[in-house]
Amino acid sequence: MRTPAGKECHFYYENFHRGRSTQECRLIQRNPNSPSWQPNDCSKCPVPEILLANSSPDLVLQATVRKGFLGFNRRVEVDASCSRHLIAVKNPQVGCPKCAQERPGLKALFDDD
Secondary structure: OOOOOEOOOOEEEEEOOHOEHHHHHHHHHHHOEEEEEHHHHHHHOHHHHHHHOOOOOOEEEEEEEEHHHOOOOOOEEEEEEEEOOOEEOOOOOOOOHHHHOOHHHHEEEEEEO
């Protein structure tokens, strides 16, 4: 679904049909430690770019809204992990290094680590 920032993200949901007014980020909603989501958070959210670059079914994302100084400069921070190898993923746009080693064409992406 298209976010308020104009990006495609399958974690974003909205419903304005027949008088309803529902907008939510289901990824941030899953995290009980995160402040509540606001539509402006989509403008600087890295999740749509991650989903566009990496379509691995084993990539697990967790997003948290971080507030800046005096409530200004809100941003969305994303932590990624691999559900197959149970490790943290440093660069979620590239993916899990162990999954890449299992696929010969992707191994070259991680040779510099």
